Amino acid sequence: MNKVILSLVTALSAVTLSLQAASLVEPGATVKKLAGGMKFTEGPVWLPEESKVVFSDIPSSKLMQWSKKDGLSVFRKSEQANGNILDLQGRIISCQHAARNIIRIGKDGKAKVLTEKFEGKRFNSPNDVAVWKDGTLWFTDPPWGLRGPHEIPGHWVYKL
DSSP states (O other), X not given: OHHHHHHHHHHHHHHHHHHHHHHHSOTTOOOOOOOOOOXXXXXXXXXXXXXXXXXXXXXXXXXXXXXXXXXXXXXXXXXXXXXXXXXXXXXXXXXXXXXXXEEEEOTTSOEEEEEOEETTEEOSOOOOEEEOTTSOEEEEEOSTTOOSOOSSOSOEEEEO
């Protein structure tokens, strides 16, 4: 009986997810290549006010931007930024591997460090970030990408 219920729940979940995904993508939509030539891209985030996407090119230590109007260009230098997201005020929050921190990039383009330590120890390699509806940030901090000793051993998820 439990297996039947589990199977039904799994099937209904798959149908629900398929229906949700179908409503996100228009019928007949196709994948288009916007830009190439980067080394290792991550963390795309759409800036609706500017009609552009910003993303990380980690080894190049650059945040790149692409818009239909201007094409591809450098948005700003980074410290091997990876995951990016917009906060509730539309500012970019970025995880930086090399600097081992989380920054917020203001509308003026200036960066402010939001956090770089937990209990006095530097993060390993902040990787991805999510924002909750109340503005709370959640981010992951795995030990890869870090050159040198780890001050915080292990893989972690933090709330800011």
